[in-house]
Amino acid sequence: MSTDKKSYKDKKVMSIGIISKITGLSERKIRYYEERKLIFPERTERGTRKYSFSDVEILMEIANQIEDGVQTYEIKKEMSKKQKTQTKDDINKMIRGQLNAHFHLRK
Amino acid sequence: MSTDKKSYKDKKVMSIGIISKITGLSERKIRYYEERKLIFPERTERGTRKYSFSDVEILMEIANQIEDGVQTYEIKKEMSKKQKTQTKDDINKMIRGQLNAHFHLRK
DNA sequence: CGTGTAAGGAATTCTGACACG
C-alpha cells in the first residue's frame, strides 16, 4: 500500500511565472491565495514556489469564485467540503480493492 | 480537425532547474543535447527554456543511450526512425477515423 | 565528443510594506 504514484498532473514542477501565464492571474494574486490557504505550492531549497497542473485547475476555480464575489474564506470552506467527499470516495475505493484482492470477487 | 488537445504531458512549462533535478542530468548536459538536436524546449519571450514531461522521458532515454556509449548522432538517427513510425501510425489512425466518420462503419 | 567550470549580464522570484478602500 505505497503512495508514490503521483501522475504528472500532481507533480509540483512549475514556478510562479508560467503559472501566472497559464492562469492569467497576477503573481500577487497567486501568492495571496496561498496566504489565504487556498493553494499549497511546494518550495525548493532556496524557497521558490513550485506548482502542479492540479494547482492550475484549483486556481481557475478560485478565480471564478472571486469573480462571483465570493470571499476567500468562503472559497476555503467550499474546498474543504469537496476534499472530504473525495477522501471518502478514496477510502471506499481502497476498501473495495482490498476486498477484491482477498476474496477474488467477480462482478 | 483542430490541434490543441496537448495534454499536460506535452505542455512546455518547466524550466531547466527542475528538469535537472527530475532527470538527474546537469544543466550543461541538457543544453548540450539540445545543441545536438535531440531535445526541443520552447522559449519564453526573454529566452528561458521550457520543457514538458515528454521531454523528461526523452532525456531519460538519451541518458541511457549515452551510458551505453551511443553517440548523440546515433541517438538522433534512432529517434527519427521512431518518429517516422509514429507519424505513420498517426496517419493510419486519422484515415480510419475519417472512414468511420463518413461511412459509419461498425467493427 | 561529451561535459565541467568560471564569467558577466539579464531575468525571475522572494519578502515586507505602503496604498486604496
Next chain:
DNA sequence: CGTGTAAGGAATTCTGACACG
C-alpha cells in the same frame, strides 16, 4: 478584503569560451 506597486536582495538562467581528451 483583495490587489497593485516600488524596493532590495538572492537565486536562476543564458551565452560564449576555455579545458580535457
